[in-house]
Structures are given as C-alpha cells and as structure tokens.
Amino acid sequence: MAEAPVLLEMRSITKEFPGVKALEDVSLVVHADEIHAICGENGAGKSTLMKVLSGVYPYGTYSGDIVYEGATCRFGDIRASEAKGIVIIHQELALIPELSITENIFLGNEPGRGGVIDWKQANRRVVGLLEQVGLHEDPDTQIKNIGVGKQQLVEIAKAINKKVKLLILDEPTAALNESDSMHLLDLIRGFKSQGISSIMISHKLNEIEQVADSITILRDGRTIETLDVKANGVNEDRIIKGMVGRDLGSRFPERTPEIGEVFFEVKDWTVQHPITSERLVCKGSSFEVRRGEIVGFAGLMGAGRTELAMSLFGHSYGVFVSGHVRKDGHEIKMRSVSEAIDHGLAYVSEDRKALGLNLLDDVKRSTVSAKLTKISKRSVVNETLEHKFADEYRTSLRIKTPTVDDGVSTLSGGNQQKVVLAKWMFTDPDLLILDEPTRGIDVGAKYEIYGIIQRLAEQGKGVIVISSELPELIGLCDRIYTVFEGAITNDIAKADADPETLMKSMTSAKKKS
C-alpha cells in the first residue's frame, strides 16, 4: 500500500493537570485520507489528546509539537483549529434543541454581514450539506424533534460547512442504534475520497475493526502502539490486549449456572406511550425468570426493552393498561417504585448520570439511598451502619475510591456503575433488572461487572440484562428474549444463541420460529 502523505503529526505531547500527568510523551501520526482510531480505557487520555489538538487546551498549557499540513501549529482556541479545518464533534452533542437544523448548522458561523444573517444563503447552502450527509429532513425541523442519529448527522453537516479536513469524532456511535451507526460509519468512510480524514474515539471495537485504517492505542497517558489494520490483521482481541496490557483469557468469567424454579412471571404486560395513547410500547409481553438465571433482553434501540423494565418497576414509564406479575406463585402489584423495591425488584437504569445517581452525593449516601429504612430507626439514619455497609460494598465490589466519603462525581464511569450496583444490591432484591450495565465503561471494569452479575445469580437471584451488545448477551446470559416493536418475539436458549439468530428475531415480528 502506497504511503499517503502525513496530514497531522503530534510529537511528544505532555499535558499535566494539578497532581496528574494526563499525557506523557504521546505521539500520533495521521495520514491523509485515512480513518485513524484512538483506543484506550477510560482515563487513558484520549479525550485530553483531542482537546490539545483542537485547541481546547491552548498552546502553552502542554508541551510538544503539533505539525499539521507540514506547518507547526499553535492553536490558542477552538476557532484557531477550526480555521485550519480541524473540527471536533463531542460525544454529548452541542446542538440547541429549540433551534432548527439550519439554525444549528450555521450557529457561530452565520453567513451574512455586520451581524445580519443572510438566511437566503443559509437556506440554499443547507440543502447541499444535508444531501452530503444523507439526512432527509426538512431543514426547518427543530433539533429536539429528530433522533440522536440524525442529530449526529447535523453535527457532521455543521463540520462540513466549516470546511473540515480533519474530523474528530468522540464516541460517535455510543448513543446510536445499529442502522444509524452503519450509516454514520459509511459516511465517514466516504469522506476519505473527498479529502476528509477522521480521527475516531470509540469503545466499540468491532466498529473500529471495520472502518479504521490505523489504530493508535493509549494507556495511562502514553502511546502504546500504532497498528496498521490492513497490514497486521488486527482483530478485537488484539486491540484489547494493547489497551489492557495483556491478553484477556476470556471476556467473560467462567460460570456453571445453577438454575432453580421459575419465581417471577409476567403475563400479557401492556403499556401505553405516556403521550400518544394510541401507541403501545409493550404489547402483551409475557416472560419468566428462574432463580439463579441470567436472562437477556435483546432488541434494537426503541424496541421497548427499557420501557418494559421501567413500567414493571413501579409503573415508572408510560400508562399501564393491563397485565399480571406473579412472584413466588403470588400475584403482586407494584404501582410505585417503593412498592417494587419492597417486592424485591431492583432496576439499574441505562442512563447512569440522569437516572442512576445523584452526582452531588458521596459514595456512602448513594449506596444506601434506595433503602434508607434498612439503616434507620424512626426515620433517623444510623450513620455508623451507613458507613459500614458502604465500606463493605466498596471492598466486595472493588470500587476504586479512597474513602466512601468521596463524591461519586470523582469516580470513573466503571466505578460509578459499581456504586449503582451496590445501591441496588443493598436493597436485597430477588430480581435485578440491569439496563445496559456496561455502557460507556472500559474493558477491565466490564469484566468485573460481569463477575458481579454472575455472583448475584449464584446467590439465587434472578437477573435480567438488557443490552444492545449482542456478544455481551450471548456471553453472559442463560436465555435471551428478543424484543421487536414492543413485543417479545423469541425465547432463545444459550446454546442456540448466535448473532444471526438474535438479529433475525430482533428485526421481525414473526413469533417463535
């Protein structure tokens, strides 16, 4: 393969924060017309490196050189890097929900004169931009009315409008479903022929394997290696090895399931959408869970898995229509979250920051927050017990925090997730519903979370895992239900579970084949 010219070279970048070296002697070489992936665990320094590149951390706050298109660059702010065609798209999109697609695309870059916007020109240009990213929406649509996948495309259109030559994408597909992800990745691939190179940060290694031309792996703020995908036959395991520094014997801990009798049954569970009452988000779903069993729920985004789980958990989502729940042979009613908790249910939300934790709280208060009655007498919280329990979970789940008095916001994503798990384990549940339990956390922490889930099953609890990562479900679960458009379409035993079978049931309404 002919060596393309070097577009960007970052040489021995070192960036220090008070008390920590975030980057140490990091180098990165990106060639023209390539997709360059940056991999590393959370905290490895990926985002920091990209912020150095894009001028978020201005010249002078780091040491090392940035050579871009053959010239040494000293970016003072983001505008300076954007002027050179380096545009970064953050994981949390920077769009204004109340403004239209057009208004967002030209935000901060409005065509016009003397502060008066030339809307005619903007409207003319936006058509071409949307065409280029394959977004077929009325440009006057408000951002809040289109899905995340399309919002991502608006961000890219915005970048193109800035004459982007090097596009930096931070976890671009983290919130996208399969088909939106594919579209996005195709788009980035197509950009190569239009002279736009990309740097992509992602935890989704299978996607990186598919689209990246080369991969730079960071670990603990250092460059570990750069892999040439085509030349070296890189696969996921190879990347993981670089990220964690050794082979992972297996991505899932060993386990011999001991499955007991059915103890939790749901019959004909039907729920309406909270706003549009004619829309059903759960259509007569029935399923069962055995003691000691890990049950997976597979489905595309929007299939109604989270909605099913949340509506079961004290009618926390939508409008309940009909359905029965039996636990240990008795019919139970859970009309509020506290009733659900009393009946031994626990629900770990997919959205840790918005629904799982109060980020202002410390570790110990978070740990006990879902069942304060357990450590209080006449409503007075026993802080000695609180500390004791929190410390026990800190040890047994290996939550990395100096003390349980530290704020949860100081923890990494994986450790925050462990706090959420501790919080729900503290309620002594019989059935845990874990919604995307490993989203956004790094490989090592994932392995630990799997271990925790398996231990819960070993204790005879039932565990439901909702996940969008099929390998995770297949590796972890004893049985997998597939959900499509609010209905359960199949019930697949571990032995028969492979991605193709699952995907077929996840994308069609056909009942058990």
Place this chain on the structure above:
Amino acid sequence: MSGIKSSSRSMFGANARQFGMILSLAAIILFFEIWTDGLTLNSGNLIALVSQYSYILILAIGMVMVIIAGHIDLSVGSVAAFTGIVVAKAMANGHLAWPLAIVLGLLIGVLVGAWQGFWVAYVGVPAFIVTLAGMMLFRGANQFIGDSDTLPVPHGFTVIGAGYLPEKGPDTGYNNLTLLLGLVMVVAVVWREIRARRTRIELGAVASPVIVSVLRVAVLAAVIIFAAFRFATGRVGTSFPVSGIILVALVLLYSFITQKTVYGRHIYAVGGNGHAAELSGVKRQRINFLVMMNMSVLAALAGMIYVARAAASGPQDGLNWELDAIAAVFIGGAAVAGGVGTVMGSIVGGLVMAVLNNGLQLQGVGSDRVQMIKGLVLLLAVAVDVWNKRQGKPSLTALMMRQFRGDPDTPKPAASPEPAKVPAA
C-alpha cells in the same frame, strides 16, 4: 500553606466552604467591632441584633430546604404579613387567647403551605410562579383583612418577639438563665465532639488528632461563653431574647432533620437528581409538597414574631423578607440548581448580612448605601464560591459544564492509574 488549610479544615469538620464562611463572618464582626469602637459586640447591640434578625434567619431555615429541593419561595414576606393580620384580628375582634392565636397562626401557615405545595408538587407549576402569585395574593389578603391599617396586639402575645429570658434564681448580677443556657450549649458541644470521635474510631476511620478536637471545642466553648456573658449583662430586664431561643431550637431541629433523617436525605435527593430519586423510591411529589408547606409554616411563625416585636400588625410587614432570606441562603453556599446547601451555612450567611446591616447602621451609613453594599456582598460571596469551585473541585457548575464539553476522559486523581485488575478466570 496547604498544611494549615487542611488542619484548619479538620478543625471545623464541615467542608471548606462553610469554614470560609465562618471565617468571613468572624472577620466582618471583628472589623465592625474595631470600627465602631466596641459597639458591635456590646450587650445591648447583640441583643438587638438577635431580636431584629431572628425572623429573617427563621425564614432562611425554610428557604434553604426549598432551595435544596430545587425550588424558590417568593411569597414568605406576604405569607408572614397575612398570618400576622389574621392573628392580630383574631385576638382583637375574636378575643382569642394569645397562646391559641399562635396555634391559629401556625395553622394558617399549614393551610397556605398546602395551597402552594399543591400547585408546585401535584400540578407541576414552577414554584417561582406559584409563590410569585402567592406574594401578590397574600399581600393583598393582608391589606384586605386589615383595611390597610395597623392593628395592635395584646401585651401577652409580644413575648415571642419582644420577650427575654426572665430573671430567676439568686442575684448574681447576671441573667442566670442565659448563663445556664450557655453552659448547656458548652456541655452539648463537648458531648457531641466526644461522640463524633467515638463513631469515627468505631468505623475504623482516622479521627483527627486529639489536639484538634480539644482546640475546636475550646474555640466553640469560648465563643459561647463570651456570648452568654454578653447576653447576661444587658440592660435590666433584657437578656437573651425569646425569639433567639426559638431560632436556636429551630436551627438544631432542622439541622437534625436535614442531616440525619430519611426525610432530609430525600430533600437532597430530589434537588440533586429528581428522576434518580424517583427511581430509588423517593416520593418526589410528597417531598416537594412538604418542603413548600414547611416554608409557609416557618413564614407564619416569623410573621408572628415580627408582629409581637412591633406590638402591631401592619400592611407593610414582611416587605422584601424573601429577598433577605434568599440572599442568606446563597451567601451560605446553596446552589441555584438545587441539591446543595445546609441550614448552618444559611444561618451563617444570614448573620453575615445581619452584622453588615447592623454595623453600617451603627456607623450612621444611610439605608441607601447599606442596600448597595449588601447587594455587592451577595454578588461577591457567590462569585468567590463559583471561582473556588472552578479550581478543580467537583461542583455543580463543573458538572453542568462537563455536559457541554463532553469529556469522560478528564483525568481525575481519584481514578487509579493502573489498568483494572482482572481476576484470574
């Protein structure tokens, strides 16, 4: 430097923010004490200070809880005035005995609070709107019932606003009950410190060095004893005000509720992340309802104390109280977005405002300039807070900013640098 900082921090246990507040308060008091040639800490002035600001501080207690839960209450001044006139009217026209009138006043607080709580918690109208409406509604109701006139209250009633600890026991030249109160508080401080140390040791946590504990208790005890003697040597017939006792009792009660009870935890949970709280089994609507209701009850109490002090209820009672209470809460370190704040902090914040006001008045500074200075102090206090939080410490502003920058990779000293350990499979 950092050594001094950390040991001074451990000295007062609370977070650095609160410590800074207490330090500023001490500095302000010292400044005025020197500037006014000892007038500030003079017995008469201290007594006046307490009876003049106790009702604002009582409001601040309720307000901080409202603000922690993520709301605001603009109606407290009007609710206070409304309660005052109804109670005064009941005693003047209905010949209601004054103790029963106080009960009636609290009941009005409950009803008004239920009204506002209903709209906030169960209908979902923002508290800003509900209480803005309440501000007009109850101000108007006060003037409607009282014919925009002043109505005197009987002498017995004035004890809650203008009463003092009575003279009891042998003639020592001091007010004995005030000294006794001081003694009880010193004992309580010592006992609390011992208990706190014991708990920490029980938990296997590192207790601060004994010397720090001793020093902390010594400083607090010295302040209490100094204050007790000052209050006990006031003009004949005066001592520690009854309203001050009500205030101290409420501070202790509400500090306990917010810090140690399930109910208190739920308030912080609702304000910190309401959705997460609901999914943890917290009855969010009920908490919102109770917090709003509680505020109105305290406003009713404050209104009665004020009426008692003035010996009459008038149409302009409680004007702008809400602003003083809200300022106290924010100077005391609460966050506009909710989830953050303490009763103690708000009291300290309220005292900063009170001492400032009082000291400037003693020096004959006009109310126009006092207003301007108070405004700037509020701005400065919160600005320092914001600036402090930006120095790397996790804070609400930081969390909100992170959302826009989107950096899960921001390195944190807390995160362990070594890769996650993988147990042998």
